[in-house]
Every structure is written in C-alpha cells, then in structure tokens.
Amino acid sequence: MENSSGGFYRRISTGVKGLDKLIGGGLIPGRVYVVTGPPGSGKTTFGIQFLVEGAKNNEKGVYISLVDDSKTIIQDMLHYKFNLLSYLRSKKIVIYDLSSTITKGNTKPTWGEVLEELKRIILHENAKRVVIDSFTPLELMVRDPENKRREIVRLIKLLSTMDITALIITEMMESDKYTDDYYVASGVIVMHHFMRQFQMIRAIQILKMRGTAHDNNLKKIRFTENGIEVYNEAPW
Ligand SMILES: Nc1ncnc2c1ncn2[C@@H]1O[C@H](COP(=O)(O)OP(=O)(O)O)[C@@H](O)[C@H]1O
Ligand SMILES: [Mg+2]
Numbered sequence: 001m002e003n004s005s006g007g008f009y010r011r012i013s014t015g016v017k018g019l020d021k022l023i024g025g026g027l028i029p030g031r032v033y034v035v036t037g038p039p040g041s042g043k044t045t046f047g048i049q050f051l052v053e054g055a056k057n058n059e060k061g062v063y064i065s066l067v068d069d070s071k072t073i074i075q076d077m078l079h080y081k082f083n084l085l086s087y088l089r090s091k092k093i094v095i096y097d098l099s100s101t102i103t104k105g106n107t108k109p110t111w112g113e114v115l116e117e118l119k120r121i122i123l124h125e126n127a128k129r130v131v132i133d134s135f136t137p138l139e140l141m142v143r144d145p146e147n148k149r150r151e152i153v154r155l156i157k158l159l160s161t162m163d164i165t166a167l168i169i170t171e172m173m174e175s176d177k178y179t180d181d182y183y184v185a186s187g188v189i190v191m192h193h194f195m196r197q198f199q200m201i202r203a204i205q206i207l208k209m210r211g212t213a214h215d216n217n218l219k220k221i222r223f224t225e226n227g228i229e230v231y232n233e234a235p236w
Helices: 043-056 070-077 084-089 099-103 111-125 145-160 180-184
Strands: 032-037 061-065 093-097 129-133 165-171 187-196 199-209 219-224 227-230
Touching: 032 043, 032 145, 032 180, 043 061, 043 070, 043 084, 043 093, 043 129, 043 165, 043 187, 043 227, 061 070, 061 111, 070 084, 070 093, 084 093, 111 145, 145 165, 145 180
Parallel strands: 032 165, 032 187, 061 093, 061 129, 129 165
Antiparallel strands: 187 199, 199 219, 219 227
16 A cells, blocks of 8 residues: 555564654565664663564464573563563464574584574574564684674575565674675664763664665664654654
C-alpha cells in the first residue's frame, strides 16, 4: 500500500513504540538492517523487542548471541514487561549462544564455519526474524579492521539471500565513519547516549533506510518497563 513516506512496500513493525512511523510504517521484510551504537545504548533491548513483536504475530524469532551468554541476556531482558519468558517457553523465540564456541575450547572455528552454523540454525528453526548480537568476537578471529568489515558484508549478503528479516548489531567504534556494512545493509539505525550540559541524552538516529523517506536527526528515546520508546522530537 502506498503512503507518504513508505512507498509501495509491505512493512513490518519494529516492535519499538514510536519508531515505525518515522520509517514509513516499519521495516521492509526480507532485508538486513544494522543496529549500531556504544555499549549500554539499548541495542540488545531493541533486538529483543523486534523478536517479541514477531512472536506476537506468530513469526519465529531467533536471537544469536556471539558475545553474551544466553542466561545473562534473559536475566537482563526479564526486567522488561514484554513477556519474553512465555515466548521462550513456547519456543516462538529461541536464543542461541555461540559465544563459548567462538571464544573457548581447543578448536576455534573459522569465520566461514561460523557463517555456516548461522545459516544452519536459521534454516533449522525456520526463522522469520533474526537478530545477531554482536560482532566484538570477530576482533578475535579477523585481525585487521578492513577484513573485519568485509566479513560483516559477507554475513549481510548471506542473510539477504534467506527468507528472513534480520538485525545485525555492531558496536560503534568511530562514530563519524560510514563503513562497508552500512553500504550493504538496507538500513542503518544508530543508538546514542552521551552527556550534554551535565545531562544524559539518549537518542536514536535513522542514518539510512532504503525505499523510505525519513529524517536523519536524533530522536529522543526513553527506556520504560515496556522497552524503548521513540519520540518524534529532539532529545534535548
Ligand atoms: N527499565 C529501565 N529503565 C531505564 N533504563 C534502563 C532500563 N532497562 C535498561 N536500561 C538501560 O539500558 C541499558 C542496557 O541496554 P542494552 O539494550 O543492554 O544496551 P546495549 O545492548 O547497547 O549494550 C542499561 O545499561 C540501562 O542503562
Ligand atoms: Mg548488548
């Protein structure tokens, strides 16, 4: 259906209150998006909200953690009131913890093997929504930063060929750099938190969203018991 900013695409909700209307009604399904930002900016919360939204609509969600163990994620996310536990019990949302496989053990897999494993999991679960959080361990596997970006691009391309909508979470290193993964992804959402005049500012920014009219300004966000909420106003 056509609307003023969203064009002719079908859209699916991000599950983040207030965000869909800033991006033409939601995300275009079947595509891969990058969510980036510094630690503590709300990336994991965003990812879980995205999967909970899918689960509500009976879409299978898979959360693949490359860093945190699943227990920590679940503990942290149970502070919110979005019923994660019931979706985990009914297996509408499944969390895979690949962190130990990647960082521990005698035989560390290559990045190519990790990609194969991701693909296997997504197909096995028949996932509709996928979150991959995050790419810090890639630092251990791929030495120079240029290669690291190239490997993320390889992942984005792989996920694009699958019948899923995916969020890839990356830790933001240099805030002013537009990196390769940003070019390849269909959209890039940046989570911000910083101090300004002795006040903590939390914000979200749509850096890129293909096929969508949007503005690039920082928008105010709030963490509530229902997760992140976005307001169509400046964060200060
Ligand atoms: N109920 C809440 N109220 C206020 N802030 C919260 C609440 N829950 C989480 N937060 C904030 O969100 C941050 C964690 O967000 P998270 O999604 O884990 O970020 P990231 O994955 O980017 O590190 C916490 O460090 C905390 O500052
Ligand atoms: Mg996180």
